[in-house]
Amino acid sequence: MTSSAPQDPPHADVQNGGAPGGPRVGLFVTCLVDLFRPSVGFASVKLMEDAGCTVEVPAAQTCCGQPAFNSGDRDDTRAIAASVIRAFEGFDYVVAPSGSCAGMLKKHYVELFEDDPAMKARAEAFSVRVFELVSFLTDVLGVSAVEARFDGTATYHDSCSGLRELGIQSQPRKLLATVDGLELTEMRDSDVCCGFGGTFCVKYPDISNKIVGEKTRTIADTGADLLLAGDLGCLMNMAGKLKREGATIEARHVAEVLAGITNQPAIGGGRR
Structure with missing residues (x-):
């Protein structure tokens, strides 16, 4: 065709x-x-x-x-x-x-x-x-630092497509290290899938739920207040599971923290 x-x-x-x-x-x-x-x-x-x-x-x-x-x-x-x-x-x-x-x-x-x-x-x-x-x-642009502040401890999830197709791993950590007040704590198996996978979570919900359950345990083990990632699908999946489990860990897209735009509720947090 x-x-x-x-x-x-x-x-x-x-x-x-x-x-x-x-x-x-x-x-x-x-x-x-x-x-x-x-x-x-x-x-x-x-x-x-x-x-x-x-x-x-x-x-x-x-x-x-x-x-x-x-x-x-x-x-x-x-x-x-x-x-x-x-x-x-x-x-x-x-x-x-x-x-x-x-x-x-x-x-x-x-x-x-x-x-x-x-x-x-x-x-x-x-x-x-x-x-x-x-x-x-x-x-591409050579940005090495941002002017932003976020007081708290965060952990970062490496989304599958970004990591495996585009080689994105060190870049967000490099910029997050320049955010005033932010402490980054690495989770175990940060590069393991969260279970979302686009249509995968719809086709295989039981498998997806088991995978995200393993992921939220590794997130909680870090003791971090905040979960960051570069893909909203992954974040919505993990934030939803954390909320159903009663966890108080918030989830945000990495761009929001790097830009200092964090005055809105966290993902899945509802309206203030």
Whole structure:
């Protein structure tokens, strides 16, 4: 099957500040951030603007297509991928506050268009400009410190896609070490899956629940007040389990702490 080539991208509906002449970045918000945790998007914008970027949020962006891709629906995934490529063409970089979504955009779009040379070329040009947020800050922009404060002890979960597809492990720890008042305590098996896995937790709920139960035990063993990670799906899964177990450990996206945007309730904490 071949896909029709997307046309020129529409102009983004939101444009924020940044340094004149700095990189022009398209923020891929992600579905979960858009629907459940917009503060992660605002934190992402702040971090990139502070680093000298001009950040825009294309109105035409959609899901990255990972749920359809993981379920074997290649036709719909190709259509979604073509739409995303169209929305973000013209940007210097495409950045997502999620290793899972960034991994889908960067690692899997090209293979969707093996039978369509024109679209494959566009997917290749797109994929090399895609980065996960914290990796982009440290590895591309050279950010080595942030100006933020959080008083407490935190532990960090390495999400599977970010770690295994994109090599994200030292980068968040490097920046978290510069947050005033924050003490980072490593959990045992920080690189072990939390059991979310996108559609995995829906297809195999009993297995997923057992995995996340093991994860929350390792989190609790650290004695930390706060759980951090770079993927909202993982965080919602772990925060939900912690809450059902009666734990008082809060969960936040790493971008919120790095940007100093922590005045809203923790994930799953309800309204104040």
